[in-house]
Amino acid sequence: MYSHLFSELSIQHLTLKNRLTMAPLYLGYAGEGGTVSSMIIDHYRLMAQSGVAMVVVENATVDYPTGSGSDRTLRADTDDNLEGLTALARTIKAEGALACLQINHAGRFAHAAAEPLAPSAVQTFSRLPRALTITEIEGIIEKYADAAKRAQNAGFDMVELHGGTGYLLAQFLSPRTNQRNDEYGGNLENRYRFPLAVVKRVKDRVGTMPVGYRFLADEWLPDGWHLEGACQFAKTLTATDIAYISVMGGTYESFFLPEIVEKSKQEGFMLHLAATVRKAVDVPVIAAGRMATGSFADKAIADGKTDLIGLARVLWADPQWPQKVRDGREDKILHCTPDCKDACMQMVMQGKPAYCARWPAEKVKAWKAKFT
Template sequence: MGWEYMFRPGSIGTLRIKNRIVMPAMSTNFASACGEPTPHLIAYYAARARGGTGLVIVENANVDYPLGSNGAVQLRIDHDRYIPGLYRLATAIRAEGAAAAIQINHAGGLARPERIEIMSVGPSALSWSEDRIPPRPLLPHEIEGIIDSYALAAVRAMRAGFDAVEIHGAHGYLIAQFLSPLTNHRSDGYGGSRENRWRFAIEIIRRVRKAVGPDFPILFRISGDEYLPGGRTIEETVELAPALAEAGADAIHVSAGTAANPEKQLEPISYPEAWRVDLAAAVKGGVDIPVIAVGVLRRPETVERVLADGKADFVAIGRGLIADPSWPEKAERGAVDEIKHCISCNRCTRRRVFDDLPISCSINPAVGREGEPLPKPASPKKIVIV
């Protein structure tokens, strides 16, 4: 089976990528308690690179501990001492033939005070849902410090051997909180007008670009539409996107939703395949930099059609690569029937979010055990499944 678009090389800034398949950042809870990459985490990402993915984006790393913390355990990139471990991770991914990026993030109001033992922060004292404690509004000098923390984190990513960095501006975290009219009611230069709500994101991109220089690729992830009454819409995102590119972003990765409606980013099985792709297509129509689409992209035929129709330049396959790390390799050699497809049961997410456990998969029992040898029976057996 031939694919005209999916396995065509592409570029993001100065970075040449062997195909158009991206693994998006997805938290695993495989990091150590102190924020280091563990052997399990490194083996997990190396397996996805070995399976033929063009660009592997490592899960979100915290730029500002403890205020920026997301989850029970999380990679950290807020100090130089994390560079050696991140170097081992980036090296393992690149050794398997993929380009390696890492997502940098600040949880803002999504940090849980009971975990970080301090009040969370945000643009305003507004949270995404009533069951969360509202964050403390950031002071101007604190905003400046967080912008610097992103720039320093990006430099660490570059020093650790990553090929690119992705700034997480989606899904309700701190940057998304500044972008949203629902969570940003500030009356200073970082809130009020639409342009003021955009300022925090744009200043972060500019500061990162200044820190890493002109040649290190910067990706920016954004929720194209929040799908909430009074929230940011795709129409606003289309107008924002050129400003992100002008600030220094080399690619825009278009997702959807916030913490108030997680089903828009981690869809149950009832959602149609590729439903988020039109958001990426809308953004792509207004910028001259690559756009990455994501969202329930299970079948190679669907990915090929998205690319062929010009709706995106790259396609991110998330839970599909958890279920089958060799999805790209199988598709490229025409073994489509061998792909183990994600069924959107969200077992991976439920374990991480609700139980603070490492992810697992109903389809792939090897998740988190990629570095372990498979057990061999002492003697051949016949197994009957009824």
């Protein structure tokens, strides 16, 4: 059953046992200051036990606090966290999944920073970030490489650059957030310069370790970054020998727009973005966005719209999703639904560790007893 979903796929020199991956999902489980807590170890052990082929660990900052989305964002910028990261990678791999660490600089969304930094001083909700200097840009490029090497030293199989959600890599690409008039701004070639420099420096540092890219295909904002330009950038990315492209849409400035909230209730609401990008590239593509059922996910692969499926809240809501799909027990899946009005996102935005509003009362009680 679902022969496409449960077939192997190679990403460079690594083999994925099936087409299911855990897409990165921030839940506020790291310790204060971005440490690897017992809570986050237990969480990723459960995610790896689900049967997915690869677990992509969320959003580890390359520069604390300047690049951190919150004070509970994992840190990959210091060897002080290397022991914890090593334990995290070992935990995931012990359960039979490949371990990938996503590294990131939040830029204008760095809520842990007293003064956020960005390509340009463009208002971000109630804050005005400071435009980066050339020297600072070059320093951040090096910090990405340092963090990637740290992930490699910790034993992760891959590293993923976070170019989604409107974070720093995407901020340089977008004409609405990059209003520079130097070599890092203006025309497309110049706006590509920073993310491409990051990819090159990271790949130079980690050698044969596969490097993936979380890819913003559309900001879903009228004056922002859109799919046509994104496809051009995707083609450029493939020339860097990027390992895969994980496609998503939207930023913190568009996620809560009424039309986007309605769109996000639909199964596979971002699949069309992945399908369009996949036509433009010759590397594996990951599709995400409420890929809720085995039949939908398998058909997406069979139809050539994607190579891999990224499960985030779907997997978190029911870590037995892969097994239930494989065993023909889909009627037993506890589904993430829009009925809760994104309660988990509301929790993390309030600085609280999240639990799923769809979990049975006894599971929520056990979760609170263990983690609060």
